Amino acid sequence: MGQKIQSVKGMNDLLPTEQKDFKLTSAYWQAFENKIQNWTRRFDYKQIRTPIVEQTSLFVRSIGEETDVVGKEMYTFADSNDTLSLTLRPEGTASCLRAVVEHNLLHEAPRKLWYMGAMFRRERPQKGRYRQFHQVGIEALGFADPDIDAEMVAMCADLWRELGILQYLTLEINSLGNREERAAHRAALVAYLTExxxxxxxxxxxxxxxxxxxVLDTKNPDLQEICNNAPRLIDYLGEDSKKHYQTFKDLLTGLEIQFVENPRLVRGLDYYNHTVFEWTTxxxxxxxxxxxxxxYDGLIEELGGKAAPSIGFAMGIERLLLLVHEHGSLQVADFPDVFIMQQGDGATLQAMKYAKILRENGFDVAQFSGSTKLKNQFKRADQSGAQFALIIAESELANQEVTLKDLRGExxxxxxxxxxxxxxxxxxxx
Structure with a gap:
């Protein structure tokens, strides 16, 4: 017998049953995917799907060469002819915008897009942090006013309510201003930290x-006082940036969405400007x-497109579903409606015919395979979680009848x- 080969650490199999160290099942995941599809449809966002592998230069240019993601975490390799550097995507925004620019999707009107898929970062695996992880991303491209910023947050709040986790999440917001304002703050911050x-x-x-x-985002407790006294970016904002930020806050207040202003919230990627936000737990x-x-108003232009104001967010599916699994609610339909069992000559074929008819009429059907006593088949029916059992034996065949049993009711x-x-x-x- 050959030696077993295990999965790569930090990259999880998604199974029909819970695992010891990974409690999310394929049925739970599928229920979430269905909810996301309905949720994005309600807000009129259209799905986009991009390749998992992109040119490395895409992420260097968009995320920033000096970020931890590009500097330490990306899975990068040479193409077979060694002339092209490729990377497993570490996030979704850059890929989405690359496709938008390449296919000129903004030539007629703004776009509201969403995506869902696997991302990859070479990190130390732990609960809620994996090397292959999955994200849902929302991108609104071509919108300049702060009402779309508020819509983004309202979208999140809507989903959290549906999943029963809104009370476990805190919304933190900040403004990073424009490029010139960030540059002035950066100079002051470097001078301060150098001391x-x-x-x-x-x-x-x-x-x-x-x-x-x-540096302001450090988790080192010894540096908290230094960071707390550092120059605040919000003090360097001009009138237009202040107005955008204040309107955003007013809209959130009007929508009765509670928030906390966090002047140290900067996000980890270089392309952000003006409004930034996080939902934390x-x-x-x-x-x-x-x-x-x-x-990220300058990113489309940075990637070769015509300048267009834009905003987006992403949620980690594994991390979110862990929170839902432990504290929220997500209805999972993982059981057949009907379990068909049969016994006797000709019963198997008739059972298959009934199964076909039931499925054509919208029922989810499981059918017993093989031949054994009905007593054992009833055990399998109960284990399946089916609501009803359909029984076909010799008497039913002879009389053109069927026997139905309510397995969960009275x-x-x-x-x-x-x-x-x-x-x-x-x-x-x-």
Whole structure:
């Protein structure tokens, strides 16, 4: 017997049953996917699907060469002819915008798009953080006014309510201003942090000269006082940026969406400007952020397209579903409506005919395969989770009848003419 080959650490199989260290099942995942499709349809967002592999230069240009994602976390490899560097996508926005620019999707009107799929980052796996993870992303392209910023947040709140987790999430918001305002703040921040360079940890020292805003996002408790007293970006905002941010806040207040202003919220990618936001929780340990996003008004132009104001967000599916699994509610329809069992000559073929008719009439059907006593088949029917059992034995075949049993309710067991099967099941299921 050959040696077993295991999956790569931090990349999980999605099975029909719960695993010891990964509680999400394929049925749970599918129920969430169905909810996302309905949710995005309600807000008039259209789906886009992009390749998992992109040119490395796409992420270097969009995310930023000095970010941790590009510098340490991407899965990058040479194409077979060694002339092209390829990367497994670490996030979805860059791929989405690459497709928008390549296919000129903004030539007539703004676009509201969504996507769902696998992302890859070379990180230390832990609860809620994996090397292959999945995201739902929402992108609104070509919209300049702050009402679309508020719509993004309202979309999230709508989904959280449906999933029963709104009370476990906190909305944090901030404004990063425009490029010139961020540059002025960056200069002041670097000057301030340089005074404390001997007290910074190695990670913060590296970021001081590459991405100083990320120093403010440190989790090191020894640096909290330094970061709390650092120059605030909001103090460098001009009138237009302040107006955009204030209108955004007023809209949230009018929609009765509670929020916390966090002047240290910067997000981890270079392309953000103006509005940024995160939904965080204290129910998942260190992995507090369930969803985050913001404006990236200059990114489409950076990728070769005509300048267009844009905003988007992404949620980690694994992290979100862990929160829903433990604290929320998601209805999972993973059981057949009818379990068909048979016994006797000719019963198998007749059972298959009934199964075909039932499926054509909208019922989910499981059929027993093989031959064994009805007693054992009843055990399988009960284990299947089916609501009803359809029994076909010698007497039913002889009399052109069927026997129905309510496995979960109080209707008991009845024998009826075969032609009444669909109407009786519809009556019972109603």
């Amino acid at each position: 404390f360079e001997d007290k910074l940890d190695d990670d913060s020292k590296r970021r001081l000269h590459t991405n100083p805003l990320r 204290d129910k998942l340990g260190a992995q507090a952020t369930v969803c985050g996003g913001g404006r 209707r008991g067991q009845i024998t009826i003419p075969a032609h009444e099967l669909i109407s009786k099941l519809n009556e019972w299921k109603a």
